[in-house]
Amino acid sequence: MTFFITQAINGIVFGMLLFLLAAGMTLILGTMRIVNLAHGSFYLLGGYIGYSVAQYTQSFTLACLAAVAIAVLGIITYKTLFEKKFARETVAQVLITFGMLLIISDVCRWIWGGNPLAIPKPELLSGTLHLGDIVFPVYRLAVIVIGVLILAFLWWFQEKTKYGAIVRAGVDDEEMTQGIGINISLVKTLIFSLGALLAGFAGVIGGPFVGLSVGLDIEILLLAMVVVIIGGMGSLKGALVGALLIGLVDSFGKSLLPEISLFTIFAAMVIVLAIRPGGLFGVK
Amino acid sequence: MKDKTGLVVALVLFACLIVVPPLLPTFYTGLVTLILIFAIFAMSLDILQGYTGLASLGHAAFLGTAAYVVAILNVKVFKGPHFTVELIAGILSAAFVAAIFGLFVLRSRQTYFLMILLASSMMLWGIAFKWRSLTGGDDGLPGIARPNLSAIHLNLANTTHFYYFVLLFFLIAIILMYLVVRSSFGHTLMGIRESETRMQALGYNIWLQKYLAFIVSSVFAGLAGVLLVYYNGFVSPSELHLVLSAEALIMVILGGSGTLFGPAIGAAIITLIKNFVSGYTEHWMIILGAIYIATVVLAPQGVYRLIKQLMRK
Numbered sequence: 001m002t003f004f005i006t007q008a009i010n011g012i013v014f015g016m017l018l019f020l021l022a023a024g025m026t027l028i029l030g031t032m033r034i035v036n037l038a039h040g041s042f043y044l045l046g047g048y049i050g051y052s053v054a055q056y057t058q059s060f061t062l063a064c065l066a067a068v069a070i071a072v073l074g075i076i077t078y079k080t081l082f083e084k085k086f087a088r089e090t091v092a093q094v095l096i097t098f099g100m101l102l103i104i105s106d107v108c109r110w111i112w113g114g115n116p117l118a119i120p121k122p123e124l125l126s127g128t129l130h131l132g133d134i135v136f137p138v139y140r141l142a143v144i145v146i147g148v149l150i151l152a153f154l155w156w157f158q159e160k161t162k163y164g165a166i167v168r169a170g171v172d173d174e175e176m177t178q179g180i181g182i183n184i185s186l187v188k189t190l191i192f193s194l195g196a197l198l199a200g201f202a203g204v205i206g207g208p209f210v211g212l213s214v215g216l217d218i219e220i221l222l223l224a225m226v227v228v229i230i231g232g233m234g235s236l237k238g239a240l241v242g243a244l245l246i247g248l249v250d251s252f253g254k255s256l257l258p259e260i261s262l263f264t265i266f267a268a269m270v271i272v273l274a275i276r277p278g279g280l281f282g283v284k
Numbered sequence: 285m286k287d288k289t290g291l292v293v294a295l296v297l298f299a300c301l302i303v304v305p306p307l308l309p310t311f312y313t314g315l316v317t318l319i320l321i322f323a324i325f326a327m328s329l330d331i332l333q334g335y336t337g338l339a340s341l342g343h344a345a346f347l348g349t350a351a352y353v354v355a356i357l358n359v360k361v362f363k364g365p366h367f368t369v370e371l372i373a374g375i376l377s378a379a380f381v382a383a384i385f386g387l388f389v390l391r392s393r394q395t396y397f398l399m400i401l402l403a404s405s406m407m408l409w410g411i412a413f414k415w416r417s418l419t420g421g422d423d424g425l426p427g428i429a430r431p432n433l434s435a436i437h438l439n440l441a442n443t444t445h446f447y448y449f450v451l452l453f454f455l456i457a458i459i460l461m462y463l464v465v466r467s468s469f470g471h472t473l474m475g476i477r478e479s480e481t482r483m484q485a486l487g488y489n490i491w492l493q494k495y496l497a498f499i500v501s502s503v504f505a506g507l508a509g510v511l512l513v514y515y516n517g518f519v520s521p522s523e524l525h526l527v528l529s530a531e532a533l534i535m536v537i538l539g540g541s542g543t544l545f546g547p548a549i550g551a552a553i554i555t556l557i558k559n560f561v562s563g564y565t566e567h568w569m570i571i572l573g574a575i576y577i578a579t580v581v582l583a584p585q586g587v588y589r590l591i592k593q594l595m596r597k
Contacts, residue, residue: 035395085581090395091339092580095537098341098530099576106569218406218526226403233396262410269403270388277391 015247016147024195030234040221046200074196232282350509378506424520540586
């Protein structure tokens, strides 16, 4: 029973991290149909920059500001490459973002070396929590709280604000949205940078327990992608359900069936696709 | 007239390929062998990407599966080369993976198709990476022996013999793929690429045609996998990785998507760059990444079409 609860909490924590990644990815896909293969690289780069900031300033809060640097990188990427020129070309987008993935990966190895790093936990959250037999790090519980707060913000943004309404309209029918005179370009830039911001932020808060290592960019990209596939493109609700599902499947799969742990995630994806080809909450 | 120039160019190129081993040092013979193998791989992707319009980032799944099947038979089952069985098993295993993947990836389109296929192929990478007892994990499986085909006096351990052996398969593959894309089936695929709804209205079963294209493409990717594993004498999870799938895609786009021969040129360019740049700098991945971006921005129509335009002038 202890094992079960520990693994379940681990799964939810990891699921929250995946939600931060998948939320940005799914909104970018839903509004712009851009497949950003550098999304995992944004995560990793955010984490590494956060690591250096934490080393230099001894402050975890300041480390979190690394996410802003990633958001700026996102805006530059979007404005120079995707806004006009390759807005509708999937192959061009994946090749460009894969090129970015290779470059960022090599730059990270260059600057931070090949050995795995971990961002030190903030002191305030470094303790453990004892509940009967279950021992759990406070930091991980804090990640759940942060995830829920961001979820609440995104929900408020999408359901209660004008911009959110434009995003939803853009997911459903972009031409019609533009047709009624809405400047969707600004909203798209905003979404792209928000996605990058969330990815970079996830990299920092994931830093203390997932760590930072070579190859993590693609691993994270893959998991976020599976979450988006399961949830359905453009759906925040889908991203949340998918992220928790994959977080739990990953946590239990890794401890019960380590030899085929990626296979269990894949099996979850295929089962969902067999029932609902567009994902759980997809538009179609 | 135009077709004749094409034929002349093809024959000249073929003649050049034949004289590679006697004229160039062994190192370059090996390099050209590698180019031929990747050319088969890239051309097989062009059947999907260029002709059917199915952008794929999971093509390594077929090459890698074939490579692993050959390696496991070679190292663990027969404890030595058993060429005919390994070749057939390798190609069939690639086709089998395509037949399974095709069942669920082809229900989706464009971005969704691309993402699902990417995730599925990386699942195979995950299995190869984690299932140590069978695949050797990230250490891979070393010690794969090249066959000695004494019946036709070819000892493939010899670089020159192996080169001609690969060249033979390259020619067979290129002719077969040319026949496929020129056939009515090939034209159906191009029709699907241009307009699915129109082809549907004409009474074609779109799903079935795509499914067949998927399997045909995987067969040739599997052949490339079989040859590659003999070339390297070694197989590792990177043969199934997204990085290899992306490399195949950049070869196709750089060479010229939908031209069949173009991707072979793309394969040559990328293989050469990787080989020489990695000799000069540790940070060749930055250069490769820049090439990905530059290709899309500067030469999206591909080298093959550029050459053709130049020749017409």
